[in-house]
Amino acid sequence: MSSNGHHSKGATEMAIRLDGVDKVFPGTERPAVSALSLEIPRGATVALIGPSGCGKTTTLRMINGLIAPTAGRIEVDGTDIATQPTVQLRRGIGYVIQEVGLFPHRTIAQNIGTVPKMLGWERDRIAERIDELVDLVGLDRDMLRRYPDELSGGQQQRVGVARALAADPPVLLMDEPFGAVDPIVRTRLQDELLELQARVGKTIVLVTHDIDEALKIADRIALLNVGGILEQYSSADELLAAPASGFVEAFVGDDRSVKRLQLKTVADLPFHQGPVLAATDGAVAARKVMQEYATDWIGVTSDDIFLGWVHADDILTDAPLASAPRAMPAAQVRRDSTLRSAMQIIMTSHTSVAVIDDGGQFGGVVTLELIRAGLEAVTD
Numbered sequence: 001m002s003s004n005g006h007h008s009k010g011a012t013e014m015a016i017r018l019d020g021v022d023k024v025f026p027g028t029e030r031p032a033v034s035a036l037s038l039e040i041p042r043g044a045t046v047a048l049i050g051p052s053g054c055g056k057t058t059t060l061r062m063i064n065g066l067i068a069p070t071a072g073r074i075e076v077d078g079t080d081i082a083t084q085p086t087v088q089l090r091r092g093i094g095y096v097i098q099e100v101g102l103f104p105h106r107t108i109a110q111n112i113g114t115v116p117k118m119l120g121w122e123r124d125r126i127a128e129r130i131d132e133l134v135d136l137v138g139l140d141r142d143m144l145r146r147y148p149d150e151l152s153g154g155q156q157q158r159v160g161v162a163r164a165l166a167a168d169p170p171v172l173l174m175d176e177p178f179g180a181v182d183p184i185v186r187t188r189l190q191d192e193l194l195e196l197q198a199r200v201g202k203t204i205v206l207v208t209h210d211i212d213e214a215l216k217i218a219d220r221i222a223l224l225n226v227g228g229i230l231e232q233y234s235s236a237d238e239l240l241a242a243p244a245s246g247f248v249e250a251f252v253g254d255d256r257s258v259k260r261l262q263l264k265t266v267a268d269l270p271f272h273q274g275p276v277l278a279a280t281d282g283a284v285a286a287r288k289v290m291q292e293y294a295t296d297w298i299g300v301t302s303d304d305i306f307l308g309w310v311h312a313d314d315i316l317t318d319a320p321l322a323s324a325p326r327a328m329p330a331a332q333v334r335r336d337s338t339l340r341s342a343m344q345i346i347m348t349s350h351t352s353v354a355v356i357d358d359g360g361q362f363g364g365v366v367t368l369e370l371i372r373a374g375l376e377a378v379t380d
């Protein structure tokens, strides 16, 4: 017997699957979405990005069953949504929009409790869940009795996220959720979303027109052109390293290598001990290492602590490296430093290398050459 009755692996790992989806609105000629196929893995954060009018909102609304596709098939959690009652579909999906859309005459608590109440939860359970959500999105509990217009834009946006998460849906759709707040609040909300996602592990589809927001938040990016034509669907790094078309290249901007430096960290570099020896080593070993790395200096460590740099001219033939004059201070980076900040540190410290500092322990060296080499590997 070869069949075990299970679905194929790929089918069950996808939270959302669009297959050849078209949308032509009545009375329009140009499709809003054209032959869109997209697979969104469970637990992934996918950014849907593209210029205004390219069909991002239409796509989200089709996933949520608010708009029916003209052609094609949409599956959520393995089920064709055309065969599913809309109410049941939406129970599994939280929806956050730019305008937030809080009910103005209901308190924050009532707003957050909307879906649980609709689902007939008991009062105590709703109250408990509201408290939990308010903590989760970083609001004060004393805001619960207030009305939406008594909150700032950023606070309202957090309430919108709490409301969308109320019934713990596996999928969260967010349509330009940070579009209406100022840049400082936007950055904070983006950071909070990343922290939240690390805790709740939802499948998130985030619509944005801001490439930097997509790069910061998403595991994968789907870039649409006008007409809802998918230009590229890939990791952020691949989008920047290998744009699939001139449109993608123009959209991501001509500083795409610099943007990649922001995505990668020192830990992503091929490990590199560098031209470094122990203070007890001597001149012969030092010359060999310098030759190997084509440098005229060498780093000296003692008990895994970095002591400083020794120049070739200062190495004494019959003495350990410990006795040669050393130059400190070494520029220092951490393993979780971005390559961009490593480069910044190297450039402003008048050296061509930085030492990886693992909490006082020597972790290797980072050179500009190594950073350049790091960009050759594309992360998917």
Ligand SMILES: Nc1ncnc2c1ncn2[C@@H]1O[C@H](COP(=O)(O)OP(=O)(O)O)[C@@H](O)[C@H]1O
Pocket: 025, 026, 028, 032, 050, 051, 052, 053, 054, 055, 056, 057, 058, 059
């Ligand atoms: N209800 C509608 N009726 C007719 N055309 C629409 C409707 N909704 C959206 N469109 C059109 O579909 C295209 C895609 O719109 P939309 O999905 O809102 O784009 P985006 O969110 O990417 O800015 C646009 O040309 C828009 O004018």
Ligand SMILES: [Mg+2]
Pocket: 056, 057, 058
């Ligand atoms: Mg839109």
